[in-house]
Amino acid sequence: MALSDQVQKELMAAMKAREELRAGVLRMLKTALKLKEVEKTRPLEPAEDVQVLQTLVKQRRESIEQFEKGGRQDLAEQEAREIAVLETYLPAAPSDAELDAAIAAAIAETNATSPKQMGGVIKAARARLEGKAIDGKLLSDRVRQRLEKPGA
Numbered sequence: 001m002a003l004s005d006q007v008q009k010e011l012m013a014a015m016k017a018r019e020e021l022r023a024g025v026l027r028m029l030k031t032a033l034k035l036k037e038v039e040k041t042r043p044l045e046p047a048e049d050v051q052v053l054q055t056l057v058k059q060r061r062e063s064i065e066q067f068e069k070g071g072r073q074d075l076a077e078q079e080a081r082e083i084a085v086l087e088t089y090l091p092a093a094p095s096d097a098e099l100d101a102a103i104a105a106a107i108a109e110t111n112a113t114s115p116k117q118m119g120g121v122i123k124a125a126r127a128r129l130e131g132k133a134i135d136g137k138l139l140s141d142r143v144r145q146r147l148e149k150p151g152a
Contacts, residue, residue, distance in 0.1 A: 002043070003046070003089065004034070007026050007089075022085055025082050028056070028082075033049065047130070053086055053090050054090070057086050060079045060082055060086070061083065063075075063076075067079065090133040091132055092133065093133045093135065094129050094132045098129070098132075102125045102129050103142055105124075105125075107121055107146060109124050112147060115147045115148055117147065118143050122143055
C-alpha cells in the first residue's frame with residue numbers, strides 16, 4: 001500500500017477516534033506528500049516518501065531546538081509528540097554497526113583519503129543503506145570522523 005493511501009486510511013481512523021494530535025500530524029503529512037507529488041508531476045516512489053518524512057522530522061527537531069532556546073518548553077514538547085507520530089511511518093534506522101560497515105565500504109569503494117572527498121563517500125554510503133531511515137547529520141559526522149583519522 002502506498003504511504004499516501006495508508007496515511008489517508010489512518011487519518012480517517014484518527015478522526016473517528018478523536019485523536020487530535022495524530023489527525024493533525026497525518027493531515028500535515030498528507031499535505032506534504034501531495035505537495036511533493038504535484039511538484040514531481042507523478043506519483044512518489046517509496047524512497048521519496050521517506051525523504052518527505054525525514055524532512056518533516058528534521059524541521060520539527062530544528063523547531064524543538066529553537067523553542068528550547070526561547071524558553072517555550074510547551075511548544076517543544078508538542079513538536080516532540082509530532083515527531084513520535086511521524087517516526088512510526090519511517091523505516092528502521094541502521095544500527096551503529098551497519099552504519100560503520102557502510103561507511104567503511106564506501107571509503108574503500110571511493111578510495112577516499114581526506115575530508116575533501118566526503119561527498120562521494122556519503123553518496124556511496126547512502127546507496128548501501130537504501131531503504132533505511134538515515135540521519136544525514138549523523139552520517140556526515142561519522143564520515144568526517146573516519147576521513148580525518150584514517151584507520152579509525
